[in-house]
Amino acid sequence: MRFVGSTLRVLVTLAMVAVAAVLVLMLWRSYMLAPWTRDGRVQAQVVNVASEVPGTVVEVKVRDNQFVKQGDVLFQVDRARFQLAVAQAQASIASAQNQLDLARSEARRQRDLRVYASEEAREKADSSAAVAEATLDGARVALNTAQLNLARSTIVSPVNGFITHLRLQPGNYVNAGVAQIAIIDSDSFWIDGYFEETKLHTIQPGQTARIRLMGYDAPLDGVVGSIGRGVSDANDATNSRGLPTVNPIFTWVRLAQRIPVRIDIKHVPEGITLVAGMTASVAVGEEAEAGPGLGRQFTNWVRDHL
Numbered sequence: 001m002r003f004v005g006s007t008l009r010v011l012v013t014l015a016m017v018a019v020a021a022v023l024v025l026m027l028w029r030s031y032m033l034a035p036w037t038r039d040g041r042v043q044a045q046v047v048n049v050a051s052e053v054p055g056t057v058v059e060v061k062v063r064d065n066q067f068v069k070q071g072d073v074l075f076q077v078d079r080a081r082f083q084l085a086v087a088q089a090q091a092s093i094a095s096a097q098n099q100l101d102l103a104r105s106e107a108r109r110q111r112d113l114r115v116y117a118s119e120e121a122r123e124k125a126d127s128s129a130a131v132a133e134a135t136l137d138g139a140r141v142a143l144n145t146a147q148l149n150l151a152r153s154t155i156v157s158p159v160n161g162f163i164t165h166l167r168l169q170p171g172n173y174v175n176a177g178v179a180q181i182a183i184i185d186s187d188s189f190w191i192d193g194y195f196e197e198t199k200l201h202t203i204q205p206g207q208t209a210r211i212r213l214m215g216y217d218a219p220l221d222g223v224v225g226s227i228g229r230g231v232s233d234a235n236d237a238t239n240s241r242g243l244p245t246v247n248p249i250f251t252w253v254r255l256a257q258r259i260p261v262r263i264d265i266k267h268v269p270e271g272i273t274l275v276a277g278m279t280a281s282v283a284v285g286e287e288a289e290a291g292p293g294l295g296r297q298f299t300n301w302v303r304d305h306l
Contacts (some may be wrong), residue, residue, distance in 0.1 A: 037258075040211070055082075072157045161187075163181060190262055195261050196259075218269040222265050223263070228261065263282055
């Protein structure tokens with residue numbers, strides 16, 4: 001009995017050591033070899049909306065963090081000045097039309113008096129008619145411009161998205177081309193995963209990706225869209241004389257450079273709110289496609305939570 005008990009304890013100890021060795025091996029492989037990173041960020045396109053015409057804001061139609069659809073009105077610039085410009089352009093067209101009618105009538109009269117009118121008088125009348133016609137064309141262009149400015153005094157959303165950090169208020173004066181409202185494009189979310197360069201050879205566009213956000217347990221499905229082709233180099237900076245500023249210190253321990261990899265999101269589970277700037281863990285290829293075995297669940301939990 002004593003021998004059996006000792007043997008059993010030895011076997012249990014060896015089994016525990018074997019299990020620990022397997023788990024350590026799995027963790028080492030997961031951390032050092034697998035295409036996985038905990039350094040991921042949710043990204044989205046930000047549309048900075050500006051007025052194309054200057055003026056005073058008379059009404060703001062949206063509130064902070066509101067969802068808007070493409071074409072929804074964001075804010076209104078005072079229309080009075082642009083309505084007056086349209087009226088003035090319409091009056092200019094009427095005046096130019098009268099001048100053209102008079103010039104054409106004079107040109108016809110000169111042509112009818114071919115025997116009595118000189119060639120110079122006929123040419124002058126034709127020239128006056130041509131100038132009047134060009135003036136009318138210019139007035140029509142001015143009217144189109146005034147109508148366009150009037151239409152552009154109502155600023156609409158160019159995309160579907162969320163208003164963020166709204167600070168515009170009625171009474172503010174806006175200049176043309178100066179951004180007033182930022183919109184997070186809700187149709188443009190993606191993940192930037194920053195992978196160590198030593199793992200980059202295992203990543204190819206089109207591979208399946210699994211995304212885990214820090215604030216949610218449910219994973220997101222994704223696919224590798226593209227691999228970044230450049231990162232900044234501190235040694236490439238130049239001084240005032242145009243010479244490269246090279247760091248004279250180079251340590252023995254070389255840290256792997258992280259390269260951005262774009263992950264396109266295929267599906268977002270219900271209940272998950274994507275926010276640009278959120279952190280995420282990203283696994284690519286076999287790591288994303290493998291089944292949820294107990295060992296893999298353990299390594300995934302360790303990686304995602306430690």
